[in-house]
Structures are given as structure tokens and as C-alpha cells.
Amino acid sequence: MKITSLLLAAAACVTSAAMAQTPSLSLERIVADPPLAGRLPRQAEISPGGRWVSFLRPSQADSEVLELWAQPSAGGEPRKLVAAADLLAGAEQKLSEAEKMALERQRISQRGITGYQWCGQDDSALLFPLSGDLYLVRLTADGPRAQRLTQSPDAPKQDPRCTPDGQRLAFVQGGNLMLLPLSGAATPQPLTSDGSDTVTWGLADFIAAEELARQRGFWWSRNGQSLLALRVDESGVALKTRAQIFADRTAMTEQRYPAAGAANAKVTAFVIDAATGQRRELALPAGAEYIARAGWFADGTPWLQWFNRPQTRLTLTEFKAGADGAWQPHDITVETDPAWVEVHDDLIETPRGLLWSSEASGRRQLLLLDRTSGRRMPLTQQAEAVAHAVCVGERGVVFAGFGDLGKRQELYLQPLAGGPAQPLPGAAERQWRDAKADNACARLLVTRSAWGQPPALSLQMLGQTGAIALAGDAPSPDLAAYANQPQPLALMAADGRTPLNAFYFAARAAAGARHPVIVMAYGGPGASTVNWAWGRDMALIAYWQQRGFGVLTLDTRGMAHRDRDFTRAHQAAFGKTEVADLFTAVRQLPRLVPSVDPARIGFFGWSYGGFLGARAMLDADTPFAAAVAVAPVTDWTLYDTAYTERYLGLPGTDGKAPNYASAHLPSRAALLSKPLLLVHGTADDNVLFEHTLRLVEALQNAGKTFDLQIYPGKAHGIAGRAARLHLYRTMDAFFERHLKTGH
Numbered sequence: 001m002k003i004t005s006l007l008l009a010a011a012a013c014v015t016s017a018a019m020a021q022t023p024s025l026s027l028e029r030i031v032a033d034p035p036l037a038g039r040l041p042r043q044a045e046i047s048p049g050g051r052w053v054s055f056l057r058p059s060q061a062d063s064e065v066l067e068l069w070a071q072p073s074a075g076g077e078p079r080k081l082v083a084a085a086d087l088l089a090g091a092e093q094k095l096s097e098a099e100k101m102a103l104e105r106q107r108i109s110q111r112g113i114t115g116y117q118w119c120g121q122d123d124s125a126l127l128f129p130l131s132g133d134l135y136l137v138r139l140t141a142d143g144p145r146a147q148r149l150t151q152s153p154d155a156p157k158q159d160p161r162c163t164p165d166g167q168r169l170a171f172v173q174g175g176n177l178m179l180l181p182l183s184g185a186a187t188p189q190p191l192t193s194d195g196s197d198t199v200t201w202g203l204a205d206f207i208a209a210e211e212l213a214r215q216r217g218f219w220w221s222r223n224g225q226s227l228l229a230l231r232v233d234e235s236g237v238a239l240k241t242r243a244q245i246f247a248d249r250t251a252m253t254e255q256r257y258p259a260a261g262a263a264n265a266k267v268t269a270f271v272i273d274a275a276t277g278q279r280r281e282l283a284l285p286a287g288a289e290y291i292a293r294a295g296w297f298a299d300g301t302p303w304l305q306w307f308n309r310p311q312t313r314l315t316l317t318e319f320k321a322g323a324d325g326a327w328q329p330h331d332i333t334v335e336t337d338p339a340w341v342e343v344h345d346d347l348i349e350t351p352r353g354l355l356w357s358s359e360a361s362g363r364r365q366l367l368l369l370d371r372t373s374g375r376r377m378p379l380t381q382q383a384e385a386v387a388h389a390v391c392v393g394e395r396g397v398v399f400a401g402f403g404d405l406g407k408r409q410e411l412y413l414q415p416l417a418g419g420p421a422q423p424l425p426g427a428a429e430r431q432w433r434d435a436k437a438d439n440a441c442a443r444l445l446v447t448r449s450a451w452g453q454p455p456a457l458s459l460q461m462l463g464q465t466g467a468i469a470l471a472g473d474a475p476s477p478d479l480a481a482y483a484n485q486p487q488p489l490a491l492m493a494a495d496g497r498t499p500l501n502a503f504y505f506a507a508r509a510a511a512g513a514r515h516p517v518i519v520m521a522y523g524g525p526g527a528s529t530v531n532w533a534w535g536r537d538m539a540l541i542a543y544w545q546q547r548g549f550g551v552l553t554l555d556t557r558g559m560a561h562r563d564r565d566f567t568r569a570h571q572a573a574f575g576k577t578e579v580a581d582l583f584t585a586v587r588q589l590p591r592l593v594p595s596v597d598p599a600r601i602g603f604f605g606w607s608y609g610g611f612l613g614a615r616a617m618l619d620a621d622t623p624f625a626a627a628v629a630v631a632p633v634t635d636w637t638l639y640d641t642a643y644t645e646r647y648l649g650l651p652g653t654d655g656k657a658p659n660y661a662s663a664h665l666p667s668r669a670a671l672l673s674k675p676l677l678l679v680h681g682t683a684d685d686n687v688l689f690e691h692t693l694r695l696v697e698a699l700q701n702a703g704k705t706f707d708l709q710i711y712p713g714k715a716h717g718i719a720g721r722a723a724r725l726h727l728y729r730t731m732d733a734f735f736e737r738h739l740k741t742g743h
Helices: 002-019 027-031 084-088 097-105 206-211 538-546 577-592 608-617 641-648 666-671 690-701 721-740
Strands: 042-046 052-058 065-072 079-082 125-130 133-140 143-148 157-162 168-173 176-181 199-201 218-220 226-233 239-245 250-256 266-273 279-282 290-296 302-307 313-321 327-336 347-350 353-358 365-369 376-378 386-393 396-403 408-414 432-437 443-450 453-461 467-469 499-505 515-521 550-555 596-606 626-630 676-681 707-711
Touching (some): 027 721, 079 084, 079 133, 084 125, 157 218, 206 290, 266 302, 279 327, 327 353, 353 376, 365 386, 386 432, 396 432, 499 538, 515 577, 596 608, 608 626, 608 676, 666 690, 676 690, 690 707, 707 721
Parallel strands (some): 626 676, 676 707
Antiparallel strands (some): 226 266, 239 250, 290 302, 302 313, 313 327, 347 353, 365 376, 443 453
């Protein structure tokens, strides 16, 4: 430990000396356009036939507006296919409230063409919605040609999907599924008719989109003759009236929000014959609370993955057509866990069975399932957890897997016949790679980043070393001047035996001077912030370093990318294990970095990190001198069912079950004794503004003073350059006032 301290102290001195020569970085430059990190092409996809790589790219006129582009996969210059301005002829783009909420679920804050898909298998057409209507872009010998498919912008078309042969498409309008042939002058025809304010066909419900990462609600069969469609009935879900408070008005928005312990939407599955509209239900047991995934096997058999309400049981069920036309269920496999089962996308048909992933061994690995018997055959034997499968082809399974205690992610090729997996060319110790693939698993879209090196996208042929760089906006030449390198710290969890991932960034201060520190942590399940990938907060960290702050980033127990025992630390408790780890880690810091002033350590966190920051300050034993909590959850009975109950169980009829009471921040208001800044957007439909209001009221009733910053009309991400600059300035002034002056 003493040797480590000396080495880190020496490294801090070297870093401080180097940073003394670094030009000044301003908050204005951090949020300015073009961004320091450049821009990666968005939603990049390989066309079905492999001839193109398509992607979305910001307009040169307005970086908040996305355009559709493509680049030949054999090499060549990218070309713009279509822009929203070309199609709207100067008219303002319109989005319904439902469309805005769907984009928020996908964390998309831009305008223009915000989503698209290839239509058919011949690489000749792309489909996308825009301002209430649907458009098709055909790639012809004379260049791209845009075609408007519908003419009713006041009736928004959501989630259009082409058949595999590209001959027709389905979409959702007014809560109903519609069918539209793409030949001739056909008009849309309804496949369902009972859509309403509370009933929708073919759309993901709130819980599926927000907490289960399922953004769609219908799937075409391989032959394009049938649809597997989900019907969502929200009539039993409590109606939440949410005030979207803007600077010049207040809009009252009604939202069906399933708070913990309350009723969820009722989701049922049907197979619909596209020719006749006839539909038959795929019956699931009464305990099937959430449909997490759905689709078709190649032989025309539909399947569903579903959870029970506690999410301790995940079942993969297929449905065989009986002689009477009814669909008979057959459970292929069941995953159980006394804490909870993690949702995943690892289901791919292979010649040796179904590719599947499981944490049953204590570490997520890939295996093969016999579809008839459910027999499991282990496949990967990685020293750390598998992240996810990418694709399956003739050469085997391409997958992403973790290393360096979850700080590294690499790409591997695993033979289906067994044996060790081999890293794909380009592997390195300190980087982060991920990939998408074409249908044949022959071409890979590889994203590669490292700390201080923004993500870059390239097209690679599996088994070959060459790569084609894909067009994005290059990082600013200034970035290299501000690049910082993390110092990994050997911090231990509160149990005294579990290593925690942590990076330290030295303050730009005079050698030997004691300096304040800002701790950045999330603390919640399902995410990891300390790794060798590009850090989106790198520039903000560099700014704080030059302002004389050290910065510590930390992953506490319960966070992602580690073995099961580590990731289940939140079972039946929020605000306990992660708070204990946070306090323990902060108290270890001055021993490892002697220049740290233990009396001047602050905290910054967002969302669950906001909860962690507020909780840390509402504690008589807190080691923090000040904290900023952005969009914090303060009362878990207000948060949604699937997320909250997964970790805390049911709240009880009065909402005061012990697991909820112990994480209830308003009841801890009297413990506040040090500066706290609360920040929230008034239109947040994820962590409702009500969370902060409840804590504000409790703090006022307890006679506590605190700082409050609200952002009218802003959602959970507080998006927009002006708002983000103001937030950074507010935090900067707060930390300057409480961590630097007066000490």
C-alpha cells in the first residue's frame, strides 16, 4: 500500500507538471459545436446484401438535425441519401407526444430523420418516418430517389417495418396495426380496430422500452405472411398527470405510469394473418408479467421470452401450431435466480442448437440449447463475463467479452465445435470494442475506443486484418491538448475483500499542495462508468483538473460487467452497499493520494447517481463536504415497477416496506448538515420532477438550507447546449464556493 501511494504521488506530480503546459479549456468549448470528440455515425447498419453501410449524420447547417447517409462497403466516399429539409419543403417538423416519449425512451434528442431501416433484401430501399408520414428512399443508378408513402401527417405513423421481401410494410397508427403494399397506389388497411387511448397494437409499452430495452411491439415472420404482435392494454395503469413547466407556459401531460407495487399494462401476444387479419392468441401462464423479447424461428415458429413479476424467472417459450389452429406452448428453457435474472438478447439459431447465455454458473457465458429437450451444452469458458453475442456464421460465434475486472471489452471468435475463443485482430489491453454484423456474420461494423481516444467505426471482414474507416466528424485537433490519462486505484469495498474499479485524475496544482476532489459515481445496477472506453466526461474532468480539483471515478458493488456475486449487491437494498462502498473508498483515497485534502471532497451524480449523491449527504457519517444531485430518485414508490421491484420487491400496500423505507430520502432530511445542490428538469418523464419536490418539501420542513436549480421543459437528460452549459456553470460555482473558498 505504501509503495502504491508513492508511485501514485509521483505520477500525480508528473501529470500536474504536464498539465501546466496545457492550454485552458472552457466550459463553453466543452458544449460547443463541433464537439471536441467529433461525431460517430449514428445507427450504423450493414445493408442486407452487404453492399452499403447506412447511418445517420448531423446536418452541416444544424447539428441537432439528422440526415440519412450511406457509404459503399467496398470503399468509397459517403453520400447523403436524404435530409428532412428536402422532404418537408421548409415546413416545421411535427412530433406527437407519443413520438417524443418514444424518442426519449431511446435517448434520442435530435430532430430530422431519427430512425430508419432497410426494406427488403436487395439493398435498394430504406424506410423511415418523418413528421407524421412514411417515406421510402430507393437507391437507383441515377442516385437516391425519395418517395412519400402516406399523405396524412396529422395521424402519426409509428415504428414502420417492411416484410423480409420488401413488398409491403406494417406500421402503427392511432394504436392500430396497419398494412400497406409497396406496389401500385395502394392505401393502408387496418389489421386491428380496437386501438384507443389505452389500447395499442404493435408498440412497446413504457416498461418494455424503459427497463427491458425492448423498443418494438411486432415482428414479421420470415415468409412475410404473418405478424407476431403484442397488444398493450393500459386501462388498469394509474394515470399520472405530469406538469411540463416551461418558461412561458405549463402543459399538463397525462401519462400512464406504473409505479412500484401498482398495476402494469396487460400485454398479450397474437399471431395475425396478414392476408385475412385473422388472429390467434399465444397464451401464457397467469404469472407471465413481462414479455421481454419476441420473434420467429426460421421454421415459422413464434417464440416469447417472459418474466414473472419478481423477475426471478425468465422462460423461453415457443408455440407450435396444433391441428385445430391453436398455438401450443412449449417451454424450451428456464433461467432462475434468487435475486433476479438479467434480460439479454442472446438467442440465435445455429446448426448445433440455439445460442443462449446464462449466469447460472456465476458468470455469464454462452451455451447451446437443444430446442426440443432443453439440454444445455457449455460453449464459452471465459475468465470473465461474456457481454453479449454478436453473430453466428460459418467460422463460429463472434461475441464481446470483458477483461481487467470489467474495464476492458474485446471481440472474440468462438468455434461452435468448442475449444478456446480467440480474440479478433486488433485486440489490446486498454481499449473497448464492440460490433454489429451482417446476416452472414462475414462483415463486422466494429466500434473501437480507448480513454482519451473517441470512438471510431470501421468495417471489417471476419478473418481479415484490413478495415475500412467509416465517415464521421473527426475529433477536434484541440482534443489532444486536453487528453488526460487515468491512474487506476486499488480501492477495496466495505467488505474488505472485493476490489473496486476506480480511476483517479490528478489536480493541476502546485506540487505538494493539498487539493480538493470531486467524486463522480453512479452506484446503481446495470451500468459501469470506470473502464477503458472513451469517457464522455473526459473533457469535464480535464476542466476540473485545470481548476485545481482532483477527480475520482468509482464503480461500487452492484454495478455491471462483473460476475454475478458482484452485480447482485443491490438485492433488497438501495442506499446501503453502494453507500458503504462509496464512503469506504473515499476514506481510502487520501492514503493512496497524499495530496488529497480529506476535508474538501465533493460528489457529482445523475439519476441513480443523483440518488446516491443526495443519500450520501443525508447521513451523519458522510465524508463529503458538498454534493450535486441531478435528477435524483428520492422516493422509490414513485419509480416504475419493473426496475424498482427487481431490486426492492413490492413496497406493500402503504409503500413502507422496509426495503423502501430505508431508501426513502425525504425521511432523512433532518440529517443534512453540509451543502447540497439539487437539479431537475421539470418535464422529466423518467424520474418525475415530483421526486425532487418531495425532498425539497422535507428539507424545508426540517429547516435545512440547500441549493436548487430547475430547468423548465427539460427531460431527464437536460439536453441542449445552452441548458448543459448553464448546468456546468452552476456546478462549477457550487464546487468553487464549497470546496475551495473558505478552507
